[in-house]
Amino acid sequence: MKDQIAEEYVQVDAEPWAPFPEALSAGGIRWKLLHVSPEMGSWTAYFDCPKGSSFNAHIHQGPGEYLLTKGRMDVRGGKDAGGDTAVAPGYGYESSGARHDQTAFPVDSEFYMTFLGPLVFITPDGQPVAVVGWKEVQGAWQAFLASQPAQQKKAA
Amino acid sequence: MKDQIAEEYVQVDAEPWAPFPEALSAGGIRWKLLHVSPEMGSWTAYFDCPKGSSFNAHIHQGPGEYLLTKGRMDVRGGKDAGGDTAVAPGYGYESSGARHDQTAFPVDSEFYMTFLGPLVFITPDGQPVAVVGWKEVQGAWQAFLASQPAQQKKAA
Amino acid sequence: MKDQIAEEYVQVDAEPWAPFPEALSAGGIRWKLLHVSPEMGSWTAYFDCPKGSSFNAHIHQGPGEYLLTKGRMDVRGGKDAGGDTAVAPGYGYESSGARHDQTAFPVDSEFYMTFLGPLVFITPDGQPVAVVGWKEVQGAWQAFLASQPAQQKKAA
Amino acid sequence: MKDQIAEEYVQVDAEPWAPFPEALSAGGIRWKLLHVSPEMGSWTAYFDCPKGSSFNAHIHQGPGEYLLTKGRMDVRGGKDAGGDTAVAPGYGYESSGARHDQTAFPVDSEFYMTFLGPLVFITPDGQPVAVVGWKEVQGAWQAFLASQPAQQKKAA
Numbered sequence: 001m002k003d004q005i006a007e008e009y010v011q012v013d014a015e016p017w018a019p020f021p022e023a024l025s026a027g028g029i030r031w032k033l034l035h036v037s038p039e040m041g042s043w044t045a046y047f048d049c050p051k052g053s054s055f056n057a058h059i060h061q062g063p064g065e066y067l068l069t070k071g072r073m074d075v076r077g078g079k080d081a082g083g084d085t086a087v088a089p090g091y092g093y094e095s096s097g098a099r100h101d102q103t104a105f106p107v108d109s110e111f112y113m114t115f116l117g118p119l120v121f122i123t124p125d126g127q128p129v130a131v132v133g134w135k136e137v138q139g140a141w142q143a144f145l146a147s148q149p150a151q152q153k154k155a156a
Numbered sequence: 157m158k159d160q161i162a163e164e165y166v167q168v169d170a171e172p173w174a175p176f177p178e179a180l181s182a183g184g185i186r187w188k189l190l191h192v193s194p195e196m197g198s199w200t201a202y203f204d205c206p207k208g209s210s211f212n213a214h215i216h217q218g219p220g221e222y223l224l225t226k227g228r229m230d231v232r233g234g235k236d237a238g239g240d241t242a243v244a245p246g247y248g249y250e251s252s253g254a255r256h257d258q259t260a261f262p263v264d265s266e267f268y269m270t271f272l273g274p275l276v277f278i279t280p281d282g283q284p285v286a287v288v289g290w291k292e293v294q295g296a297w298q299a300f301l302a303s304q305p306a307q308q309k310k311a312a
Numbered sequence: 313m314k315d316q317i318a319e320e321y322v323q324v325d326a327e328p329w330a331p332f333p334e335a336l337s338a339g340g341i342r343w344k345l346l347h348v349s350p351e352m353g354s355w356t357a358y359f360d361c362p363k364g365s366s367f368n369a370h371i372h373q374g375p376g377e378y379l380l381t382k383g384r385m386d387v388r389g390g391k392d393a394g395g396d397t398a399v400a401p402g403y404g405y406e407s408s409g410a411r412h413d414q415t416a417f418p419v420d421s422e423f424y425m426t427f428l429g430p431l432v433f434i435t436p437d438g439q440p441v442a443v444v445g446w447k448e449v450q451g452a453w454q455a456f457l458a459s460q461p462a463q464q465k466k467a468a
Numbered sequence: 469m470k471d472q473i474a475e476e477y478v479q480v481d482a483e484p485w486a487p488f489p490e491a492l493s494a495g496g497i498r499w500k501l502l503h504v505s506p507e508m509g510s511w512t513a514y515f516d517c518p519k520g521s522s523f524n525a526h527i528h529q530g531p532g533e534y535l536l537t538k539g540r541m542d543v544r545g546g547k548d549a550g551g552d553t554a555v556a557p558g559y560g561y562e563s564s565g566a567r568h569d570q571t572a573f574p575v576d577s578e579f580y581m582t583f584l585g586p587l588v589f590i591t592p593d594g595q596p597v598a599v600v601g602w603k604e605v606q607g608a609w610q611a612f613l614a615s616q617p618a619q620q621k622k623a624a
Contacts, residue, residue, distance in 0.1 A: 001454055004447070005219070005251035005351045007232070012223075012245040034247045035221065038314045039351035041530040041564035041585055044221055044247070061529065061586050061601055062509040063161070065191065065200055067168075067223060067268050076163070089168040091190045091200070091268075095161035096509035097603050112223050112247075114270050117509055117585040118529050120599055128596040131588055133529055135316070135565050142313055157610055160603070161507045195473045195507035197374040197408035197429055217373065217430050217445055218353040252353035253447050273353055273429040274373050276443055284440035287432055289373055291409050291472070298469055317531070317563035319544070324535075324557040346559045347533065356533055356559070375473070377503065377512055379480075379535060379580050388475070401480040403502045403512070403580075407473035424535050424559075426582050 010034050017048060018144035024121050024130065027053025027105075033141035034112075036134040042116045043134045049073070049105040057101045057124065058132075062117030064094040071109025076100055086111075099126075166190050173204055174300040180277050180286065183209025183261075189297035190268075192290040198272045199290045205229070205261040213257045213280065214288075218273030220250040227265025232256055242267075255282075322346050329360060330456040336433050336442065339365025339417075345453035346424075348446040354428045355446045361385070361417040369413045369436065370444075374429030376406040383421025388412055398423075411438075478502050485516055486612035492589050492598065495521025495573075501609035502580075504602040510584045511602045517541070517573040525569045525592065526600075530585030532562040539577025544568055554579075567594075 017030035028050045035044040041062075049071070066073075068090040075092060076083025076099075086092055088109070094100070096117070118133030130136075173186035184206045191200040197218075205227070222229075224246040231248060232239025232255075242248055244265070250256070252273070274289030286292075329342035340362045347356040353374075361383070378385075380402040387404060388395025388411075398404055400421070406412070408429070430445030442448075485498035496518045503512040509530075517539070534541075536558040543560060544551025544567075554560055556577070562568070564585070586601030598604075 002348055002350045002450065004253040007240065007251055007254055008249040009231075009240040009242060010247040011243065012247050035249050036314055037219065037351055038564060039317045039349055039531065040219075044249075046247075059599075061599070062584075063193065063196075063507065065270055069225065075165075084163065084165040086165060087167065091166040091168050091202075093164040093191050093200075095163055096506060096601075097160040098163055112268070114221055120588075120596070128588070128599050131527075131529070131596050131599070133564075138314065158504055158506045158606065192470055193507055194408060194470045195375065195505055215443075217443070218428075219351065252350060252445075272374075276432075276440070284432070284443050287371075287373070287440050287443075289408075294470065316565040319552065319563055319566055320559075320561040321543075321552040321554060322559040323555065324559050347561050349531065352531075356561075358559075375505065375508075377582055381537065387477075396475065396477040398477060399479065403476075403478040403480050403514075405476040405503050405512075407475055409472040410475055424580070426533060 008035060012046060016145075016148060018141060020047070021140070024058075024132070025053065025055045029053045029055070033137055036138045038134055040116065041118070041134055042114065043137050044112075044114045045137065046112050047110065049109045049111070051105065051108050054102050054104040055100065056121055057099070058119045058121045060094050060096065060098045060100070060115070061120055062096050062115065064113055064115045066092050066094070066111045066113040068092070068109065068111045071105060071107045073109055073111060074104045074106065077102065078104070164191060168202060172301075172304060174297060176203070177296070180214075180288070181209065181211045185209045185211070189293055192294045194290055196272065197274070197290055198270065199293050200268075200270045201293065202268050203266065205265045205267070207261065207264050210258050210260040211256065212277055213255070214275045214277045216250050216252065216254045216256070216271070217276055218252050218271065220269055220271045222248050222250070222267045222269040224248070224265065224267045227261060227263045229265055229267060230260045230262065233258065234260070320347060324358060328457075328460060330453060332359070333452070336444070337365065337367045341365045341367070345449055348450045350446055352428065353430070353446055354426065355449050356424075356426045357449065358424050359422065361421045361423070363417065363420050366414050366416040367412065368433055369411070370431045370433045372406050372408065372410045372412070372427070373432055374408050374427065376425055376427045378404045378406070378423045378425040380404070380421065380423045383417060383419045385421055385423060386416045386418065389414065390416070476503060480514060484613075484616060486609060488515070489608070492526075492600070493521065493523045497521045497523070501605055504606045506602055508584065509586070509602055510582065511605050512580075512582045513605065514580050515578065517577045517579070519573065519576050522570050522572040523568065524589055525567070526587045526589045528562050528564065528566045528568070528583070529588055530564050530583065532581055532583045534560050534562070534579045534581040536560070536577065536579045539573060539575045541577055541579060542572045542574065545570065546572070
């Protein structure tokens, strides 16, 4: 007999910011993990992207949906290059298979995003270099929390 | 040969507000449909909930995730009744099978929410009265847009 | 820290057959529940459908996929009525929103099916009468197992 | 306005068998693609696995469910090594994150499987070597069909 999954609540502004890996981004992006769904393989996070920051090339294996709550985000090169330029408050749907060679932030920006399945970060010729799914983000987030001074740690 | 699904972008503040059906809510809730995924049966919307408004009793058939961007939301009776009380910026995960006898807004509030599968609105003894999934929300949204004066209509 | 979901294995021919509710079908359909996923709201079952049996009218809220392993199944009225007639071994994809006014078995048949989200059984004019999702099928299956004589019960 | 996704039917025994890539398997595995869902990133296939064949090491990024219709399949090393040994008719659920260092077939076997998200084939130390999702399997299947003599080609 399996139980209904427990509901969850996270006070977003009470969570600390973790640095997003430099190997996968540039310019000081920070993030907060809000949720992982181990069964579906989905996960949800909030990102803080300073002016000039960007994510490295990646493929969305499953669909992803974002709400840009602050600033501006150039997706798939931005509008001028045939992609989208989101301006807060902006919503976007990135489909399974979407390849983002660069996602860039021309001004200080923040966005919330739900992901189904992993991001696969790739080399310029499309070879996989890192698979970032619910397990990897949960592991990274837990490692970050464990590294924080006690007074900043979130109560379990 | 099936194509990759097209990416989408919606300028959230450029969309009009539609009244949420009075049969399913009270107090003047309004909404904007941002996305439907006909294949998965998922959908995404933004809600504006004035002080004192509430949604009628419903069950989340699949998981739902919200980001409360403004105000306060009492979910499953609120914190004092064993549920959650979200305060913006707050994130919540409502699981498949979650029954919400009342979701209430004690102050002017707004939230963004992604849904997998339908909401089933129910009578007090749990009988289904309305199934609200991607098809129904798309139909309601299109009917609303068609009813708007031309100058307010969104370009296709 | 959430764990990876446990893998599962079911020896299909060792499970007992439960009668499928007469209120939702006709002609002696039996079934075995193989799996429920409470987080996604998905579930998987095996059905045994004698010659002349049928399921009552229902809507697939999420996608469903079947493998007909024996016999013949007339879906959406069968091929002659614009639907499909599956002949074992046959595969079918039923999309989110698919309405099946009758699914009928002209010969003794068996099929395996995975479901995302609930089936909503409906009246002829489309009103919901029963929502059958992971919770309901798990409850029905557990009640059936509990009703079985001890020697037929499956070890936990 | 988005349409409901079309239903599909495939006569499984009328489809040809394609060789499964030698780079990802050993012993002459063959397969048939039955379905892809570009929006969810899910896909469904049927596999024919001769005695002595096996799949190379891979990780299931999302959940997978199989029905072994013939023979025997040693999953995660088989029962003696702490995994599962399926015997037809057998059902199995492989969870998101499941790592299969070897999946082996001690006798001639066949199975049907639904996948959410990609398989990531890996090196012994877990580095990704190939991401196999709906796009890749559809591409491989179409290339196989195009390579077949005309009389064996399936009508569109």
